[in-house]
Amino acid sequence: MTSTLTGYNTETLKNGDPEPAPPAKGTFRIYNMRFCPWAQRALIYAAAKNIPTEVVNIHLKEKPDWYFSKHYRGQVPALEHDEGKKHIIESAVIPEYLDDIFPENRILPTDPYEKFQQKLLLDRLVAVAPAFYGAVQSAGDPSIRAEKYAALVKAFEEAEKLLEGEFYSGTSKPGYVDYLIYPNIQRSYWLSHLLPEFPLATSGFPGPKFPKLAKWFHTVGNLPEVVAGSQPTETGVGFFVDYVKGNPDYNFGL
Amino acid sequence: MTSTLTGYNTETLKNGDPEPAPPAKGTFRIYNMRFCPWAQRALIYAAAKNIPTEVVNIHLKEKPDWYFSKHYRGQVPALEHDEGKKHIIESAVIPEYLDDIFPENRILPTDPYEKFQQKLLLDRLVAVAPAFYGAVQSAGDPSIRAEKYAALVKAFEEAEKLLEGEFYSGTSKPGYVDYLIYPNIQRSYWLSHLLPEFPLATSGFPGPKFPKLAKWFHTVGNLPEVVAGSQPTETGVGFFVDYVKGNPDYNFGL
Known part of the structure; x- marks a missing residue:
């Protein structure tokens, strides 16, 4: 493609x-x-x-x-x-x-109930976003690290639990929720390269305690449409070095 | 009906x-x-x-x-x-x-762009909700009253500005936004009966500085479907007497 x-x-x-x-x-x-x-x-x-x-x-x-x-x-x-x-x-x-x-x-289901179930699932998964921002915050304030890391693990445990099949779409193909939640999950992957004692594993992210999510993250991250709309890991991680210090360079890597 | x-x-x-x-x-x-x-x-x-x-x-x-x-x-x-x-x-x-x-x-427009414009308009108007909760908060803490009242007036000024025709639907009939935002607007009307020096007028609510919104509030509040799905003013105001003290009686008026 x-x-x-x-x-x-x-x-x-x-x-x-x-x-x-x-x-x-x-x-x-x-x-x-x-x-x-x-x-x-x-x-x-x-x-x-x-x-x-x-x-x-x-x-x-x-x-x-x-x-x-x-x-x-x-x-x-x-x-x-x-x-x-x-x-x-x-x-x-x-x-x-x-x-x-x-x-x-069309990527969203046409059936109204199925469509709204996808929206509801996204709403539940999006808890990974505030948990991620909490972990970022802890980079500048180690006193809150344990609490913020625990909240991040909890959000990922919930995401693991909500992944019933191969994809959040509930079908054999990635769908609305898979595409929309990937960027939020990916931000914690980038962060795992940087922060000390990070509670999610960089290799096989988010690690062996999340077997379904680890397979999902690998599969979705390699879809051509996801690659096309995402920054490569090294660029994302490089941006984050300054971002966690509160000094983002929006043109990083150009 | x-x-x-x-x-x-x-x-x-x-x-x-x-x-x-x-x-x-x-x-x-x-x-x-x-x-x-x-x-x-x-x-x-x-x-x-x-x-x-x-x-x-x-x-x-x-x-x-x-x-x-x-x-x-x-x-x-x-x-x-x-x-x-x-x-x-x-x-x-x-x-x-x-x-x-x-x-x-169907009440929402069928045209996708028109439909999403209604959702966007609701998203903008819903600023009246946190402004209302701020005013409620000020009932227990007069030191923040001036600030919270100013925020409420600002939210209503924005709502007045966003009302271009008779209804937020943009047509000659009430629509999705009119039905969904009415309850939030009505909460400030109830509050106007209770709080001291409230910045919106109870009579002709929200008052002469909001001529379009005052006409809208009167019209929408008298629609049979809105009456059917709403509590009468005296019941709402009665509930609020305890609510603003942090002690709501969910069965008030039964």
Whole structure:
């Protein structure tokens, strides 16, 4: 599969930079930050659906004024299309919207109950995100380390328990939940390379206590659409060296 | 219109009370708390769509153990149907699900972009909820009153600004956003009867500085489906007397 994402590894636009021309007819644009797990959800989904998408990276600490016309709170991701006339925001909503407008390769189930069960499952799994941020916090404050690490392990134990088959989709193919939760899981993998006494194993992540999740993480991380919408491990880990110190370089690795 | 909600004004079930039998075939059940604005969203929507629904009220401080099989976090609302085999949770999701399974009187737009614009609008308006809870907090701590009241006024100013026509639906009829945000707006109306120097007017709520919202609140509050799914003002205000002291009586007024 050739990636349908262009411009993924380009420098961020920041305050003072001119607004780019609207995307051409039929083209989609995702406003992104290369290390943002929420924006990554939209990239993976667009890649999985083969949607021609240009990526524009935004500097999240020096946001261009014009960016607030794309996203009223100035966050990423935002999806822009129809020659700049349509904007969709929120990382769990953009994928659903892409399924609605491109139903021919729909990823979410069509049955309403099955669809909402996928959303509910995502809602439960997303507890890994605050647990991850807690672990990041503990990098600067070792006194909270034990507590934050325990919370992270607990979130991963829950994720292991909620994985009933090969995929969170409940089918033999990866689905909405698999694509959307991968970036959040991956952030703890990156962190495992850096933090002392980290409670999840880097090799065979998250380790032998999580056999289903370890197989899942390996399988999903090697899907072409996931590779296309993700940063390589060494770039992610490199970014995190500064990120855990509170000093992220949004253009790291370019 | 005869209300299709039964059992709305019944006592809460609490720890030790037996689990009710599953709803009969074709019947929907909403687990509720009579003064919860989030659960009220589901009641209003079910009434608007004429769905035969039985309401079961849950004691939120002494929850029955079995309730966690309906909602994994034990919150309200939860929707149960298909003879107890299907459960849907989350106040913004249950209405969308009801539209999906009963498309013949769909309230959300069918066009994907229009639909997501309604969700986005709700997301922006829901800032009135934390602002309301801030005002409640200030009842017990007058030192934060000025700050919390200012935040509430700001949230209502934003709601006034976002109301472009007669309804938040953007059409000549009330829609998803109107039904879902009404309970949150109504909570500040109830509060206006109680708190000293409250910054929103009880008469012609929220007052002459909010002309569009005042007309909207009056119109929406008198819709039969909203009346059917809401507590009367005197009951709501009566409940709030104890609620603002941190001692809610979930069976107030029965």
